[in-house]
Amino acid sequence: MNRRIFRLYYFAFYALLATTIHFNAEAQEKEAADSVKSNQLLQEAQSLLKQGSFDLAISTARNAYELSKKTSYLTGEANSSHVLGKAYTEKKEYNEALKYYFVAIQAFDLLNNPQMNINTLADIGSMYQTQDAHGQAISYFEKALKKAYEIKSEPRLRIVLLENIAYSYKQLEDYPHAMTTETKLLSEYERTGNKAKVIDTYKELSLLSELNKQYRSALKYNTELAEEYKKNNDLVGLSSAYNNIGFIYKRTGDLKASLEYFNKVTELVNKQPAKLTEGDKALLHINIGVAYTTLKSYTRAKENYHIALKIREKEENSIEIANTQNYLAGNYYVSGNVSQALKSVSDAIEIAEPINAEEVLLTSYKILHMIYTQDNNTTKAKKYLELHRELNEKLKEQEKAKKQEMLKKQLEIERNEEEIKTLLAEEERAAVESERKENEIKLKEKELALLKRDQELREIEYKNQLLEKERTEQALALAQQQLETEKKNRELVSLEKEKELQNLELKRKALEDEKQKKAIQLLEADKKLQDEQLKYTYWMFGLFALILTIIIISFIQKRKANKKLKAQQLQITNQNNELQHNMEELQATQEELESQKGQLEIQHRKITFSIQYAQRIQSSILPSNSLINSLFPENFITYLPKDIVSGDFYWMEETEGKKIVSIVDCTGHGVPGALMSMIGSTTLNEIINQKGITDPAEVLNKLHEGVRTKLSQEESQNHDGMDLGICVIEPNGGQKVKLTYAGAKHTLYIINDGELLEVNGDRKSIGGANTAAQRDFSRQTLELCQGAILYLTTDGYIDQNCPNRKRFNKKRFKSLIEEVHHLDLQSQKEYFDKALADHKKDAEQRDDITLIAIKI
Template identity: 60%
Template sequence: MSKVKRFILVCLVLSVVANGYAQEHQPVDTIKANEFIARAATLLKSNETDKSIQSAREGLTVSKKNFYLAGEARSNQLLGEAYAKKKDYSESLKAYLSALKAFELLKQDNRMINTYTAIGILYQQQQAYTQAIKYFEQALKKSDDRNSKMNELLLEDIAHSYIQLENYQQAIQYKTRLLNIYLEQKNTDKVIETYKELSSLCEVTRQYRLAQRYNTELASIYGKRNDLGGLSSAHNNLGFISKRNDDLKTSSEYFTKVVELVNEQPKNLSESDKAILYTNVGVAYTNLKQYTRAKESYTIALKIREHQKNETEIANVDNYIASNYYVSGNTSRALKAVNEAIKLGEANHAEEVLVTSYKILSLIHDKDNNPAKAQVYLEKHKALKDKLSKEAKERKEKMLQRQLLIEKNEEEIRTLLADQEREALESERKENQLKLQENEIKLKAKELAILKRDQELKAIEYKNQQLEKERTEQALTLAQQQLEAEKRNRELDMLAKAKELQEQKLKQKMLEEEKQKKTIQLLESDKKLKDEQLKNSYWISGLFVLVIGIIAVSLIQKRKANRLLQQQQTEIKEKNEALLQNMEELRAAQDILSEQNDQLEIQHQKITHSIRYAERIQRSVLPADSMMNKLFPEHFILYLPKDIVSGDFYWAAQKDKRRILAIVDCTGHGVPGAFMSIVGSNTLNELVNEKHVTEPAQILNQLHEGIRHKLSQVESQNHDGMDIGICSLDQHEDGSFRLMFAAAKQTLFVMRKGELLELDGDRKSIGGANAGDVRDFSTKELVLEKGDILYFTTDGFIDQNSPDRVRFNKKRLKSLIEEIYQQPIEVQRSNFENTLASHQQGAEQRDDITVIGVKL
């Protein structure tokens, strides 16, 4: 096929493909959908919920119509928020689940985190705490280290949900995680609040040592802040914990400390803090059996609460006073105080207060030897306690029932969404099938058009060949005619010259005849005039000599003219023969050249096909994408061979829990480099996967020996080899990583906590005829944290020239890494590729290029 024909056919095919692509990938009209979505968000902020729902649904409809997935996701998210405000939890959940699925497809992690959190809050509002925890934990897992504030809120929500489920041990775990965050942030208020919560949870679960530790920490913080109310509470708690552990001496010491705080109180202490302080001091005095002082402290606390008109707190203080009187033996005063507490408790429905009051009253009557009344109030105490316990149990049962109903509702919603999705997919499948059939018909029509055009092109080409043949024949005919015309012209010239010679001969003959006549006349005259002949004999002799000379000269000239004419005829004949031979040789040369071009084209196609097949073989040797994603979930690879196949390759493996990654630059590029890459990859597989060598420096030492042996470099004086960087990663239990790195003429760049480090390898290569059998490579080690990034690169990247022959160089590479390392890993790959293209600007690629980034 001629170059003209191939060019026209390629243009036609590209035109067909472009038209098909344009029809199948129409640009999505997002403007209208985004307008509805923006309006819905504004209305929701203004609490115009119904209007917001309407606008969000319109945005959803437009987005679905235009296959605008991001618009569908955002519309559903707004619908979820709006329905949640209306407390229509079922519709809200349906919208949130639809939004969540779309965000998963779009890989928008932040929006997924927000949606998981919103669903968790939705369940929390319905007291379905188990489901709430499920979604909060999914949000926390997705959030990771992206947003510390979001992590705090999620941990708080999870801990709160576990407390509501009375799963205090899990609550303690999440509160402990929160405590570590607040300690790191030095957020003292949050630290105090969390210590208090942990102390209460540990007391409930009878973990008194932990409770003691947390109260000790609280006491230390309160002391530094001069918070006497908090300090007294912490010391009281420590006193009671010591008492429970039968450490009465330590208990007494803590209660004494509480008493001493009264004299240290500042003048500006608030009334509520004073009430707490004096109540705690009263408790301390009671435990120290200083009942009078205890009464004085309770009395001060009581007056403060009466001044605040807080009847529930007044009843609480009355209970403390009654207890103090009871243990001191003054039952009449105790009776009066507890009756005051019961009166206020019943008036304010303070059942928690009344449970304590009835118990105290039962003990008082029992001490006064009035068992009947003691029994009455003991039964009241038990009844109220049972009532509170029953209510708590009923709440728990209702919570469980609600949980089951909600879980069932979620399953129904998920089933409904799945059915809707299946219906939509089936509808889309049918629509796509129709489109496919239409496209097949169009494609067949285009194929027929291409075939028809191909036939036309063949006809045109045949016609061109015929025209070319005719033009050649015409040129040959014209040349022949020109030769014949020139020959005729020469013959005419020769005839003219021959005629001229004949005329000259006739003239000469006539002259000779005339001369002969004159001679005869002279002879006759001679007879008559002998005397005159004698006198003129000298003149006659001279004249005769002159005539003979003229005749001789004429004959010589005639012979010269004949020889010249014959010579010219011979030259013309030779030139005609040479011209015909040249034209034959020219036609033969054109035929040979055309045949050689066809052979060269066929050979080029065969070579290109072979190299393409070699490329597939080489890529099959590289680690599979699934393997790389499993070993290094966050990574990118920029792999740009110079000549289809590459002398660069990368390699990865896992042995036990150790992950190993290598990047290799073999001698040369193209086919020779590709052969070396196969040898290198196979040798690495043998060393790591079969011989179980996993330490980087040892791998390089044995790789050097293996390459020299396989290439018989000592005998063959083969100098091929490779530059390689290889590292191993071991993850510790605390989440940190141990990195070991060894290299032959390569550098590893490490971005650790915002600082760019360079780990340089040894300045010696792998392999080579004069390298010796043994190498001793060194290993470098680093401890890395989650989020640190490793960058491997062969020298093709930094050695690439611009059109002005300026190298990219290592300094620019380091600047590029420092500029983009905080971006998502896949975006970093695009930045590497775009920066290289911007530097290259069409300049020829000098070498194979490979860059790998791995985020830990």
Template identity: 30%
Template sequence: MLPRLFIFIFCISWNLHAQKTNIQDIESKLNNKPKPDSNYVNLLNQAGDYYYDEQNHSKALEYYKQALQNAQKLNFKNGIVRSYSNLASAYRFMGEYNSSIENHKKAIEISNTRNDETQLAKSYINLGNVYRNTADFTEAINCYLKALEYSTKIKHIRYQSACLNNLGEIYRQQNNLDEALKYYQQALDINTKINDERQIATNLNNIGIIHFRKEEYQKALEVIDKSEALSEKANNKRLLQLNYINKGNIYFNTKKITLAKTYFEKALVLIREAKDLYNEALVKQNLSRIASAEKDYKQAEKLLIESLSLAEKTGSKAILAETYYDYMLLGAYMNKPADSVSYYANLYTKLKNELYSQQNAEEIAKLQNRFEYNQKIQENTLLKKDNRLKELEAIGMRLLSSKQAQENEILQRDAEVNELKIKEQEAEQKIQEQQLKTEKETSQKEKALRQLEQQKREIEQRQRDKERETQAIINILLITIIGLAVMGLGYMFYSLSKIRKQKQAIEKQAIAIREQADEIFEQSNQITAQNEELRQSSEEILAQRDLLHEQNNLLENERKNTLDSIRYAKNIQQALLPFPKRLNEYFSHFFALYQPKDIVSGDFYYFIEKEGKGFLALADCTGHGVPGAFMSSLGIATLENIIMAKNIYTPSEILQELDKTIQESLHQQDTGNQDGMDISICVIDKHHKTIEFAGAHNGAYILIDNEFKELEANKHGIGGYEITKNKSFQNQTLSFEQSCQIFLFSDGFQDQFGGDKNKKYSRKRFKELIEQTSLLSTDIQEQYLINELNEWKRDYEQIDDISVIRAKI
């Protein structure tokens, strides 16, 4: 009596689980919200997520229902969809599958009206999981294929992995072990590339079960041990349950009953914490088989009754079928009446046929064929979208030639504008300095005038005080003159003489004060005249500024017209690049990540096929923008002439001739011009399965028969008379057996500043990125590189043209 294995389904859930430390804060915010709004709905869902993680699904349901009611009142669509998805997940783990299906369908209905493809992919994965729990495999695989279509369309790698894993589940349950292993391995490859250890553990668990079903017990145990280690590292208790269940089954089949029972009991502890009725039914069924093997038939029957009750509550047809089978065997062991044994045998046969009918297998095959057919239609549609016109190549050269004269004129005018702006700034600065100086001098003179006036008032006050004092003395003298005639008369003459001297001194001081006042008044008149001169100068400068503004507007219009022409030139430059149709006919897979810093680029890539050989190159020309575009046009034309007209086919000789032609075309020996390019070139011979490579200061990466290599370039570039004397280029030849992938690139990606510390991405990190993603499909790798570049660059400015191409043979 063999135990039946349970396989973990990769489940994508909306729930963004809150941490334990935040629940009090969340509930406090809910209590302090005076009026429900969208934030209030999000807080209710976060509270539900907390209790969901705590395995308190009934409490989680209360919050999710409140969130749904408030979201519906507010017509908050995101909140409604999230609440339906959360309710569905909670119902699923409570074994209420009909309610779970109903809520998932409501979330899908709203997401369809909003064309939310990300949410649709997520909801179909989770709905497929519920159908799988109820053994409705046709509906389950239909959901997974829909989810795979959406996740492929939006290039969501993790969702694709989930779909592949769950499709493997269906084929495993249909006993198509090879097909199941294929899907599990594809999911594992994706998760390994993105280093998602949590899902790697899931995939390893499932692959281990396939080995178990093939009776490769030791191999199964090794793989599941790896899964268990990762589950413990991530504290993934749900997956640990399954690791323990599966190890219990392996030990049971290898007759190690004690170890099997230990692992089933370890799983049961975690299952009861999670209140997972589905897996509790499964483990009790397996423990019943162990009790039966130990001939403890009463304990076996007790556990089977509990398992049957749980299976009926959850609606799991797969566990019900296995329980009926065990009841049939147990009845025979316990010598129960034949009618009882026959009853359970009939129930088992009926349900087993329903689960594994030929009709289900045919329906699954139809669904898979429909998905593959839709994929082929999409690929054919993409191949038909090549609408580039060859006539643009000749026109492009003429337009690009005219742009140099326009660019020079713009630069000259920009220089004139800058000179006028500098003069304007200097004049304004001079006015401001003169005004500040005048204001300072005026302030100082006004302060001096105020001080003089204050001194004048003080002198006049002292004069009045002296006069009053003199009058007082005279009065005293008149009173005392009668008694002291002789003495008084003498003293009077003395006092009058003294007063006369004091009065003369005061009068001199008054005259000096008036003279100072006159001098200050004259200075004030001079300041007023200077202010008038400054006002007139200011008016003249303002008039010049208005004239400058008018000239700036004219120049801005001319600049806009020139930029429009340059933008059109971008279309011409794109037309000069290889046609996608030509590339896709020669290579089995190809992509080009091509992001100019400015409107037009100084990078270019090139491909031509001649006499059974393919010539693939990528170059980084001096500068970027319009000057770089001129150099790239010259490079393309020169390469075309070297290969097609001069019939030079060896990469090192092509570079040697390219260097010579660039120097001659730019008259570098006479002018000292140092413009040129860094370039890598490959010559591919499919018939002999060889690749020849040479590089001028630009290397390459190559993946030959799944072995990743770096091809070094020579240390000098193309062009530049003074620095390129006596240089040569080394030719490298490689062979391949099955397949080969070539990666060519400029230095724009690795030199881009960004990250937390605003540093360069670096050559080492770029090499690791290419190597780690080299086994992904071209579409997935291209999107991965774009995402990595955007995440690194953030809001920092792009500093150079960026080009990366991948070609698979």
């Protein structure tokens, strides 16, 4: 019986398994067909994108995206998202483009496809460049560049990324970072043997060096340029390089070297090749004219300018004609030929004004102002000075407006990006939740299928029981039939025996006398046969009784088994109900936790975004790079907030011919420290810029009063304050500089004529509830040589721990200054940053860190 039931189970299981395999095969075939269809749609979308049919490309790529997402075809989802990002970028729908680019980045990460990830990051950078959001563009190009270095990509990819980074830094006028990037580009071009690009990069580096007032570097790059131009027999380029070198030497006071290079330019006039283009000829003669003007050979300068002018007039290049007229006017002016200077500059203005060539006009107005000033014509001199000033202010305002617009756009783009990231995170969470619910439904469907299958098996088992019962009944009927047949056989045997006995009786009577003995034997045999027949009958009845007993016992055991099975089923049902209840409670709890987690994530993003926005606001109170470089051309600043925002800040200004620099360490760090830094910066502006107080000790006195008043520390018992040092620098005749210093718990370090000086401030802080309402800070005055270096630092640098909890300490800081002070300041910065990093290693940053070095 058990073997029969097992076979039925076996066949039922394999029937269900075959059905499942059939359905799975169909599903796999459908998924394969869908992925092929998705790839076809994607290829079509890419072709439409190349043709400029952006709307059709978007529609087709979105169909590919939806089909890939439906079938969980991640490669199709990633590639179609990337195409959608590019198509929306072409349509200038940047928010939609960014959304799909982010989806593509996540998908390529999951696919471990760094190359496409780099391409997508670069596309985002290009999109931001298009919008003049160069800060964001740099961020994404640098992410792409980092991955390109990690996978050791082709040099061409790294070069393209570096070119974009350098371009954006130049648009932001962040010339130090632009120089760093151009230097990396130079290495790549030299490695790949791209001579033309090497020359272009030397040009950029020389220009950036001059903008940064790093004349030694500018000289180096122009010298390298000159060598390259010599190799290529490029006289135009060589003349420009020699002129640049001459002006650099002139600017640095080396007049002998300056004249040497201007003379080299004039020597090129007779070396120009016959195949030189007209435009290159004009440039060459302009460069030679500039050299002759500098060498005070005004007639030769005029001759070269006239040659250039004739070429420009032949080309009908209005702007260059006007520029050349300005060169002539300048040459006439410095040679004392005022009337000819006036005519040339008037011709330049006549050409430039109708076409609104503002840069040309700016130069022309300046020349006219100088001409009329020399001629003592104050009215016209004032007129053209005013025109020059107005135009200069207009150009500055335009540049300022452009920068403000860029900053505004940058902030708006950052906000939009954060919102898109938040939206995508919420959509992803919703998708995960939807997938979880779908999985639960599928699980319930599977459970129902299992229950249905179990029910089918039970029905099969019930049918088997009925068949077994029928078979038992048939066996009983067969046994009954066998017993009746045996009984009939016995009756027939008995009749035959009786007939035989009758025959024997007849024979016995006939042969009674002769067969008496045999009759007796036959009677004995008959008796024995009857005994055997009776024994056989008993056996048949016993066998029937045994079969009947087995059937009854089996029936009783089956009933017991069924009762036990029903009891177990009832127990399992109760356990399932209890488990279902527990699962529902657990699910509700999990849903609540997921909801709370999502809310916390969104809140965390909002708080982080707010703090990042506050960081940008705080950055706006710091001096701009252009102000710092104009006040102190040689400088470096290390500014490392412990958190996103900082309790440290630095302040610089020039007023009444005095240059003022201060470094401030406010109580705390993070948001509280940042709020204190805003109060400190605002108060310094009020004291110095509005009230005109420039004495450093008096500034500290007023700052103490201002902090206590603004924080109502007398009533609130607020103990916040700040430590700072403030330096006032002014000329002191000859090569000497006067430095007046005051400090509140701050030490100033100075390298003067190779000697390290340590100037300590007062042992008291600014602000605090338990301090006097007024304080009298002291000042110290020193006479320094030009070229002295001032080092101002907050205590975050000196107090930074290493992993063994040892401070960097003041002694080591002073030793570091003495070790590196002879280097240029950018090299010093690298040494200071490396020393801090080597000391800190993986220890947590304790405090905000700020270090400033300026060369007087």
